[in-house]
Amino acid sequence: MGDFSFFLEVVVGGLLSGVMYTLVALGFVLIFKASGVFNFAQGAMVLFAALTFVGFLEFGLPMWAAFLLALAAMLVLAVAIERTVLRPLVGQDHMILFMATIGLSIFLEGFAQLIWGTKVRGLDLGISDEPIEIGGILISQFDLSAALMAAVLVAVLSAFFSYTKVGRALRAVADDTQAAQVAGVPLGFIWAVVWGAAGFIALVAGLVWGARLGVQFALTLVALKALPVMILGGFNSIAGAIVAGLVIGVSEKLAEIYLGPFVGGGIENWFPYALAIAVLLIRPAGLFGATRIARV
Numbered sequence: 001m002g003d004f005s006f007f008l009e010v011v012v013g014g015l016l017s018g019v020m021y022t023l024v025a026l027g028f029v030l031i032f033k034a035s036g037v038f039n040f041a042q043g044a045m046v047l048f049a050a051l052t053f054v055g056f057l058e059f060g061l062p063m064w065a066a067f068l069l070a071l072a073a074m075l076v077l078a079v080a081i082e083r084t085v086l087r088p089l090v091g092q093d094h095m096i097l098f099m100a101t102i103g104l105s106i107f108l109e110g111f112a113q114l115i116w117g118t119k120v121r122g123l124d125l126g127i128s129d130e131p132i133e134i135g136g137i138l139i140s141q142f143d144l145s146a147a148l149m150a151a152v153l154v155a156v157l158s159a160f161f162s163y164t165k166v167g168r169a170l171r172a173v174a175d176d177t178q179a180a181q182v183a184g185v186p187l188g189f190i191w192a193v194v195w196g197a198a199g200f201i202a203l204v205a206g207l208v209w210g211a212r213l214g215v216q217f218a219l220t221l222v223a224l225k226a227l228p229v230m231i232l233g234g235f236n237s238i239a240g241a242i243v244a245g246l247v248i249g250v251s252e253k254l255a256e257i258y259l260g261p262f263v264g265g266g267i268e269n270w271f272p273y274a275l276a277i278a279v280l281l282i283r284p285a286g287l288f289g290a291t292r293i294a295r296v
Helices: 002-035 042-058 063-089 094-116 141-163 165-175 177-182 187-213 219-233 238-263 271-282
Strands: 131-134 137-140
Touching: 002 042, 002 137, 002 141, 002 165, 002 187, 002 219, 002 238, 042 063, 042 094, 042 187, 042 219, 063 094, 063 187, 131 141, 137 141, 141 165, 141 187, 141 238, 165 177, 165 187, 187 219, 219 238, 219 271, 238 271
Parallel strands: none
Antiparallel strands: 131 137
């Protein structure tokens, strides 16, 4: 019974981490669905958002005011990126667009640290990290609260892009960009909305992961965990990102606990990538991704 309870604790911990991985992955998926661009700068946006929030707190602002100002800054930044980087490159090869986002990532990392400094900052969201017992299973209060916040945001974004007029326009752009333009879909507006949503996601992800890891340059590496999530779920599937995030979260925890001792441990960080490679060999589009992707 004790072994089963421990197994459940590992699974629940993995599910909670997976929800937060999904949150990061959604920023990539939304932009990819709308424009076919893999936004390598999403991790830098997470760092920029977290540093901006903490910077406003250091000015003495209350948390709610710091959040609103940081959100405004991220929305302005996201729309500016779409206007100045993506839109002028419409029609270019996707490799050019990808390289542009790499350059943007390096710029944002340096720009954020130029404004706010390079020291590591702690971030206290007022959520205790003490474990609580639910049904005989110990669960971190912080992980549970962060996962609930992430789950609500994921659900709201999924509903918004599934059932609203903007969401239908996004799906039309993802299916066939040129046909959507002919049908009168305002492509520039859709891209601005999607990049704005990605900026909002970056802020929430930055707060969650910044509170766990500290607000520092390493936050940009968190976004790399979104890669196996996207590969497993499909680059253009929101539902796939949700399911794949949970699968990655659980699999990495189980692998570390039950396979790690046989190879000396330390496999949690690379096991998701091994799983993603295995999926690529079987189904390159991912478990939920469409075999045909949108083109700019």
